[in-house]
Amino acid sequence: MKAIPHSHSATPFSTRGCANDYAQDKLTASPLPTDPYAWLEPSLATIHRADWYRSVQTIQSRPGATVVLAGQEVINFASNDYLGLAGDQRLKAAATAAIAEFGTGSTGSRLLSGHRELHRDLEEAIASIKQTEDALVFSSGYLANLGAITAIVGKRDLILSDQYNHSSLKNGAILSGAAVVEYPHCDLAVLKTHLSQQRQNYRRCLILTDSVFSMDGDLCPLPALLDLADEFSCMLVVDEAHATGVLGKTGAGCVEHFGCTGKQLVQVGTLSKALGSLGGYVAASSALIDFLRNRASTWIYTTGLSPADTAAALAAIKIVQQEPQRRAQLWENVDYLKNLLQQQLPNLKLLRSESPILCFQLPSATDALKAGKQLRDAGIFAPAIRPPTVPTSRIRISLMATHEAAHIEKLVAVLKDIC
C-alpha cells in the first residue's frame, strides 16, 4: 500500500519552488504532465483505498444533545458544545443585539477599522476568568496558535512539542521557523533529555502542549511541565481549547484544575467549544499580549471577530462564571457514562481520559467506520476518528451538560449490541 502523508506533519507552507529548485528539477525530471492537476484523482483514490476518505455531514437542526443528521434524529455525542451554550437563548439574544447595533462585519483589522468596545470587553472577561493580566481575541483558535507561536519564537529558537498536539500547534511550530522536536506523548523523561542536550544551543525555547488532548481526552502533566520550563528557562504555551469552561473550579481550564493559576505561561484557546461561539484567544502577561498586538501576523492582518461572535462569547463567559451547576452536570454525566461502561462493557478498550472526551479503540479504520455506521443506524452520533488525524482508529464520544440520563443509557445499550 502506498504511504499517505500525515496531515499533522506535512507542512502546508512549502518553502520549495524557488528558482534553484526549478533549474535542478528540469535536468532530472521526466516529461512534464499535460494536465498539472492530473495527480488529484489518483491521490483521492489512494485516500479511499485506505478508508481515510472524509466528507461533511449535514446537521439540519439547532445544536443540542439531540440533532437532526441527514433527516434522522440522533443523540449527539460528536459536539464540542460541552455546556450546551451554542443554542442558548442568552447567547442568541446577545449576538442578535450586537448585529442590530454594530452590523454583521467588523469591516477591518483590529488595528485599522475593525476594533469595537465589545472586543475589549471580551478580552477583559477572558483575562478575568483566566486571572491573567491581559488577553487578546483572535478570529479563531487556530489563528491564535499560529499567531502566538510565530510571534514569540523564530529561527534561532527551539520548540519542544507533544506528539499528540493539535494541528494548529504543530503548524504554528513549523511556520515559526524554529527547530522543532516532538516528544512522545506526555513523556517527561524524554522531554527532559532533549532539554538537557539541546536547550543551551538555542536563544529561546518554547514547550507546546494541549491541556486536554483533543482526540484522546487525557490531560498534560502541567505542574511537571511548568517545573521543567522553569529549570531550563523555557516558555510554555498551553492550549486550553477543550478545557475552558469545562475544567477548574470556576471553569478557567486545566491551569486552574492543577492549581497553577498565576504561574508564568501562555494560555491559548477557543471561543468555539464550551463557549458556544467562534474565535480564539491568548491569555498571558500584559507585556506578552502587547507584543502580540505588534507582532502576531494572524491578528494584525486579519479582520476583527464579528460583533455577533464577540457578543455571544462574552455572554457565554458570564454564564460559565454564574452557573457552575452546568459544569457540575457535565461531570456527573461523565461519571455516569464511565460507571455504566465499566459495569456493562468491561472489555471495551477505553483510552485513559480525564475529560468529557471518551474514546474506545478499534483495530482498523475500517472497523471504526463500521462501528460509527452501526451507532448512527441506531440513532447515536459518535464519529469514527481515523488516521491521519490520530495514529490509531477509534470512536470518539464527547459528553454535554445537556445530555439526559436516558441519552447516556441508550448509548451504552447500543454499544452493548454492536460490541
Ligand SMILES: *Cc1c(COP(=O)(O)O)cnc(C)c1O
Ligand atoms: C479546536 C481546537 C483548536 C482550534 O480552535 P478553533 O477556534 O476551532 O480554530 C485549537 N486547538 C485545539 C486543541 C483544539 O481542539
